[in-house]
Amino acid sequence: MNPDIIIRSFIAAVIFSLIAVILEAAYHGLRTANYSIASPFASTFINNPLNYAIIALIFISSFVITFNTISKSERA
Numbered sequence: 001m002n003p004d005i006i007i008r009s010f011i012a013a014v015i016f017s018l019i020a021v022i023l024e025a026a027y028h029g030l031r032t033a034n035y036s037i038a039s040p041f042a043s044t045f046i047n048n049p050l051n052y053a054i055i056a057l058i059f060i061s062s063f064v065i066t067f068n069t070i071s072k073s074e075r076a
Helices: 003-031 038-045 049-075
Strands: none
Touching: 003 049
């Protein structure tokens, strides 16, 4: 197991998780007719433990998928 593959998979998983956080914040901003991305993120997203679980699930699944994809391409 090459550390480079783990690092690249971790970076990809972080990027996918950040995209999910931004989309979640934008959705809450549009739904409450408050067009600021920062205020719904700070008020609803951080206080809800279900959102933490969803982001953790997105992070873990994207890490596994990118790790498998990168390791398969490295073998070939």
